[in-house]
Amino acid sequence: MIVRRFVTPVVAAMVLVGACGGDPPPPPPPPPQANQDSLRAYQDSVRRAGEAAQAEAARLAAERAAAAERARRVTAARTTLEEMVFFDYDESDVRDDAAAVLRRKVDILRASPQVRIRIEGHADERGSTEYNLALGNRRAEAVRQFLVGFGLTQDRFEIVSFGEGRPRQQGATEQVWAQNRRGEFIITAGANAINPAN
Amino acid sequence: MRAVELKRIAWGATLALLALAHAGGARAQDQIPGVSLGLVYSASYVPALALKPFTGSFGGEGVAPDVEAIVGRDLRNADRFEVMDSLPAGLIGDGLDYALWDRLGAVWLVTGRLEGAGDGYMLLLELHDVVYGAVKEQGRFRVPRFSDPDFRMAVHRASDEIVRWTTGDPGMAASRIAFTVTDAENNKDVHLIDSDGENLERVTNNGSLLESPTWAPDASKIAFTSWKTGYPRIYELNLATRHERMLEPVRGAGDYITPAYSPDGATLAFSVLGSDARSGIFTYDVARDCCLAYLSGGPWYDFSPTYSPDGRWMAFNTQRFGDAVPQVMLMPADGGDAETLSPYQYGGGGYFTSPDWSPTGDLVAFHGAIERGRYHILVAALADGGRVLRQLTSEGNNEDPSWAPDGRHLVFVGERSWGYGLFVVDVATGQLRTLVSGRRVGVPDWSPALAPR
Structure with a gap:
């Protein structure tokens, strides 16, 4: 087996030589003598085109990335604008955690002058129905005045109370009640003109 | 107050009569200084009232028991009477025996008759003072036919008139x-x-x-x-x-x-x-x-x-x-x-x-x-x-x-x-x-x- 493997390429070479006959092969035609300058120019143009395409692709990619980033930030801004705030039992004071949420809204609202918001005030089921309408309104008003206090104009906000009539959760535990004592934020104008805060 | 009424003032004892001190059972911080608070009711006289089974004529027989039931419930809801349970007609008889009603404990007796009248009925009510053995008040009330949406309300208005006859105060059944x-x-x-x-x-x-x-x-x-x-x-x-x-x-x-x-x-x-x-x-x-x-x-x-x-x-x-x-x-x-x-x-x-x-x-x-x-x-x-x-x-x-x-x-x-x-x-x-x-x-x-x- 070892011998046969060695012989086979030799036979194949002999067969190839026989097929060419005895004549020497004609010399290959000389390659076209390119003008060295135009060749460089050609190579340069190819390179430049490649670079331009690459740059364009990079630019488009960057643009897409920027758009995606901006969309992400707009979405995040919208989420921030719509983020609820919560209140203590039977109180309309803006709590510290609510103030932090509202402060983030202020920055976005400053950057997005076309955005208008409806602030909805809600109460938990305890206490009287009509009193809770007033309490819900006081909560919405407290939120509005907090925002106006940062220099935003009052006409960008309308307030409406739903009292205890629109609970987020049903039940009679403190956990449920705490979720129902809230301010909600509905964007009523300028939803397509939200600018993330700088 | 008449002696006979005083005898029946025992009803007053059934009333919730809770002293002002009731609120004292609550925790101290629940108290409102300077305010008396409690489940306080003054003892009041609640006379016994009986209804004689209502009768009917000229087509009023059919609705007479319904009307009597509505009036009876209205007078219970008025909380001004001890309304006695209905008694079988056989025990009472057709006539009006004030002595019998007095023995049964009634102070007031209401009798009613329904007569077919046009499209509906005429309800004739009489309020009897059992103690004096006399008719105290009587009235006629137009009641539409049973299927009319105002049927019950018309009877309620008659019930309120009984309250007014006995107490001088307005009732609230027709509301x-x-x-x-x-x-x-x-x-x-x-x-x-x-x-x-x-x-x-x-x-x-x-x-x-x-x-x-x-x-x-x-x-x-x-x-x-x-x-x-x-x-x-x-x-x-x-x-x-x-x-x-x-x-x-x-x-x-x-x-x-x-x-x-x-x-x-x-x-x-x-x-x-x-x-x-x-x-x-x-x-x-x-x-x-x-x-x-x-x-x-x-x-x-x-x-x-x-x-x-x-x-x-x-x-x-x-x-x-x-x-x-x-x-x-x-x-x-x-x-x-x-x-x-x-x-x-x-x-x-x-x-x-x-x-x-x-x-x-x-x-x-x-x-x-x-x-x-x-x-x-x-x-x-x-x-x-x-x-x-x-x-x-x-x-x-x-x-x-x-x-x-x-x-x-x-x-x-x-x-x-x-x-x-x-x-x-x-x-x-x-x-x-x-x-x-x-x-x-x-x-x-x-x-x-x-x-x-």
């Missing part, structure tokens, strides 16, 4: 209660129910939140607040046509809530909250569709107005003392200085809301938290300036009292371990009955006495 019922989508609609718990009827198809239904004094309209446009606005529902009319937001933006008619029906008082201008209580002339007037309010909120029966005063709820301490105040009906009726302790607190001025003019009912988070129905006598509160409930949470046209009964929302219901309490005896249960009910308003249509 209805408006209230909200919450559906599975958390929407609310106005429902009506007769004073005896019959004829539950939904009268709006609102599809949104709705609160504070309130009767016009002639019972032709009900005003309420609905969110159906997305904003709370006041509507008037014409009960005959079922047409709804929105009160234009005459004050501009804001929540338009808690309407109440003046006793002459020409004016609606209501609150506008969160207005860009001043929040508070306003009146508007709905008869002439003009003339908005600002009564009270400011940076604080005033709401839930209720007129005195003479139309000269108004009780209302205020948040002017701050969050969590709403108080009931009084002021002239065209505005002016307000004084506090509920026992607010400066710096101390107290939660008192939802006032309703009694048709007799001397009492204002509201509800309040005697201990934090527990709400009970309270009644303040204006003569005492709110320093004596009578507590009418002791179980669960209880809200939003509204006076019956007899000035003795209150309907309110009770929250119990089994759910929510409408309850009726007799302010004089503390007697309690359930009007509606098994539904999420709210903000009841008792109608005035309903006249024939």
Whole structure:
């Protein structure tokens, strides 16, 4: 087996030589003598085109990335604008955690002058129905005045109370009640003109 | 008082007679300094009343037992009599044996006969004074045929006449209660129910939140607040046509809530909250569709107005003392200085809301938290300036009292371990009955006495 493997390429070479006959092969035609300058120019143009395409692709990619980033930030801004705030039992004071949420809204609202918001005030089921309408309104008003206090104009906000009539959760535990004592934020104008805060 | 009546005053012993000291059982911090509070009822004489089985003629025989049953229940609900159980006709006989009724313990005896008359019936009622053995009063009442929607109400009006004959006071059987019922989508609609718990009827198809239904004094309209446009606005529902009319937001933006008619029906008082201008209580002339007037309010909120029966005063709820301490105040009906009726302790607190001025003019009912988070129905006598509160409930949470046209009964929302219901309490005896249960009910308003249509 070892011998046969060695012989086979030799036979194949002999067969190839026989097929060419005895004549020497004609010399290959000389390659076209390119003008060295135009060749460089050609190579340069190819390179430049490649670079331009690459740059364009990079630019488009960057643009897409920027758009995606901006969309992400707009979405995040919208989420921030719509983020609820919560209140203590039977109180309309803006709590510290609510103030932090509202402060983030202020920055976005400053950057997005076309955005208008409806602030909805809600109460938990305890206490009287009509009193809770007033309490819900006081909560919405407290939120509005907090925002106006940062220099935003009052006409960008309308307030409406739903009292205890629109609970987020049903039940009679403190956990449920705490979720129902809230301010909600509905964007009523300028939803397509939200600018993330700088 | 006649001797025979004194003998029967034993009924008074069955009344809940709980001393002022009752409130002493509560924890010390639940006390309101300077305020007497308790389940206090004065012993009152409750005479025994019997109904002789009603008879009929000319086609009235068929409905006579129905009419008798309605009258009997109405007189029990009046809480002014010890209504005796029906006795078999065989025991009583056809005639009128005053001595027999006297032996049975009756002080009053009511007999009734129904005669076919035209399309319906004529109900002839007689009130007998058993002790004197004489007819005290008699009356004839037109009753439409059984299938007529006004059949029961016509009988209720006759029942109220019996109350007037015996006591001189108006009754409340011929009346209805408006209230909200919450559906599975958390929407609310106005429902009506007769004073005896019959004829539950939904009268709006609102599809949104709705609160504070309130009767016009002639019972032709009900005003309420609905969110159906997305904003709370006041509507008037014409009960005959079922047409709804929105009160234009005459004050501009804001929540338009808690309407109440003046006793002459020409004016609606209501609150506008969160207005860009001043929040508070306003009146508007709905008869002439003009003339908005600002009564009270400011940076604080005033709401839930209720007129005195003479139309000269108004009780209302205020948040002017701050969050969590709403108080009931009084002021002239065209505005002016307000004084506090509920026992607010400066710096101390107290939660008192939802006032309703009694048709007799001397009492204002509201509800309040005697201990934090527990709400009970309270009644303040204006003569005492709110320093004596009578507590009418002791179980669960209880809200939003509204006076019956007899000035003795209150309907309110009770929250119990089994759910929510409408309850009726007799302010004089503390007697309690359930009007509606098994539904999420709210903000009841008792109608005035309903006249024939």
